Amino acid sequence: MKPNHDFTSKLKQAGIRVTPQRMAIYSLLMDYKNHPTAFMIYEQIRENFPSISLMTVYNTLNMLADRGLINVLGHAGDDSVHYDADIEPHVNLACISCHNIVDINSKYVNQMTNEINSTSGYQLFGARVLFYGNCPACQNQSRSH
Amino acid sequence: MKPNHDFTSKLKQAGIRVTPQRMAIYSLLMDYKNHPTAFMIYEQIRENFPSISLMTVYNTLNMLADRGLINVLGHAGDDSVHYDADIEPHVNLACISCHNIVDINSKYVNQMTNEINSTSGYQLFGARVLFYGNCPACQNQSRSH
DNA sequence: TTGTTATTTTATAATTATTATAATATTGTA
DNA sequence: TACAATATTATAATAATTATAAAATAACAA
Ligand SMILES: [Mn+2]
Ligand SMILES: [Mn+2]
Ligand SMILES: [Zn+2]
Ligand SMILES: [Zn+2]
Numbered sequence: 018m019k020p021n022h023d024f025t026s027k028l029k030q031a032g033i034r035v036t037p038q039r040m041a042i043y044s045l046l047m048d049y050k051n052h053p054t055a056f057m058i059y060e061q062i063r064e065n066f067p068s069i070s071l072m073t074v075y076n077t078l079n080m081l082a083d084r085g086l087i088n089v090l091g092h093a094g095d096d097s098v099h100y101d102a103d104i105e106p107h108v109n110l111a112c113i114s115c116h117n118i119v120d121i122n123s124k125y126v127n128q129m130t131n132e133i134n135s136t137s138g139y140q141l142f143g144a145r146v147l148f149y150g151n152c153p154a155c156q157n158q159s160r161s162h
Numbered sequence: 163m164k165p166n167h168d169f170t171s172k173l174k175q176a177g178i179r180v181t182p183q184r185m186a187i188y189s190l191l192m193d194y195k196n197h198p199t200a201f202m203i204y205e206q207i208r209e210n211f212p213s214i215s216l217m218t219v220y221n222t223l224n225m226l227a228d229r230g231l232i233n234v235l236g237h238a239g240d241d242s243v244h245y246d247a248d249i250e251p252h253v254n255l256a257c258i259s260c261h262n263i264v265d266i267n268s269k270y271v272n273q274m275t276n277e278i279n280s281t282s283g284y285q286l287f288g289a290r291v292l293f294y295g296n297c298p299a300c301q302n303q304s305r306s307h
Numbered sequence: 308t309t310g311t312t313a314t315t316t317t318a319t320a321a322t323t324a325t326t327a328t329a330a331t332a333t334t335g336t337a
Numbered sequence: 338t339a340c341a342a343t344a345t346t347a348t349a350a351t352a353a354t355t356a357t358a359a360a361a362t363a364a365c366a367a
Contacts (some may be wrong), residue, residue: 034334036344054200055325070346075325091236091290096354097324098237108274108283113200121282125274132268133293139255145236148278150286179314179363200354215317220354241325242353 031084039060042077043086046102052090052109052118056096088143091144093118106130106144114155118147176229183207183214187222188231191247197235197254197263199242233288236265238263251275259300263292 024043028035041062046053053061059074078100081087088101094113101109101118103129111118126146134141169188173180186207191198198206204219223245226232233246239258246254246263251271256263271291281284 034343036334038345056200066191068346072326072347073345076344079326089192089237092243108278110278110282113287121278123274123277125270125277129268129270129274130293132270133253133255133266137255137266137293138298139257139293139295140301141293142258143294145290145292145294148275148282148284148286149288149290150284153283156285181315181363183316186322213317217318217355218316224355 021023027086031078033084033088038066038073039077041066041069042074043081043102046087046100050098050120051052052093052101054095054099056097058100085142089116090145093147094149104143106146109145109147110152111147111149112152112155113149114151114158117152119150119152172231176231178225178229183218184222184225186214187219188226188247191232191245196264197238197244197246198241199240199244201242203245216281233290235263235290235292238292239294249274249288251291254290254292255297256292256294256295257297257300258298259303262297264297266293 021081024040024047025035028039028043033039040057045061049061051057054079055071055074059069059071062069062074064140074129078087082089082100085104090099090101090109091115093111095101095116099118103120103126106129107120108121108123109125110121126144130144133139169192170180173184178184182187187203190203190206192306194206200216200219200223203223204214204216207214207219223232227234227245230249231247233249235244235246235254238244238256238261240261242277244263248265251274253268253271254263255266271289275286275289278284289299
């Protein structure tokens, strides 16, 4: 596996040792925009990396989250935690039928973040902004059942 | 237990049978503003209602959430789900040290909600807006350790 | 009020996402 | 290359949540 210097330097900067497993997990989360769960990541990576264990996926995700390199979105109508490599505050839109999560642009998120940063008195680490409902595809399915 | 007609009518409107347990759970969540977990609710209610079971708390919370009467906030640095009786989109502020969640006013939340409602194409049921960091009290504790 | 039926509560067991452990393997470094 | 610190893996344990089914209760009609 050839080292991807983008990820390598990011991990090193955060004081995390570079391993093939961590590179694979981190870069998958950066490349795919689908806000996966630990198990979804595990299944994807296993195709190119058959010996990886689910424990390594959890360890890596926890480590990346602790250092602030990724964001923990929480549940999306299912019962496992979804992750997001985009740590800039932004609006996520979850479908509680198909459990997909997509990003959506909003011009108000930055203003809201600045407002909370300056007025709350909290030392902020991140934001979890998630609206939920039914996506267009799932609305059609339930209409024509 | 005397019936509280506010909650009674709300439950009836939602097609939910009125029971003392459900009244206790729903009104506790409305009265306390601390965004509790199922177990925290269970412990509180048990003081005046010694025979209640944790299963009833989960059943009721799931039912209220399904009907849109309460909001599911998700984890707050711990590993159990927090609930909120305030279903209007608003900013929640979680401390990842002490796991307390408080509300904070923001003038941008409503604008953001309207924006997403009109542009997303999703049939929206609710929002989970949660910023996380260290609260002032926990900042002081870690400074003077 | 009383009887009837559907629903709810409860105790209990089962499930499952996540974490802990400890032996083996790998990384960073000299 | 060799060493020490750290990571990975297989496995077992934990704990939040859900499933089940018998007993209790709410709604409602006679
Ligand atoms: Mn996102
Ligand atoms: Mn709130
Ligand atoms: Zn959908
Ligand atoms: Zn705190």
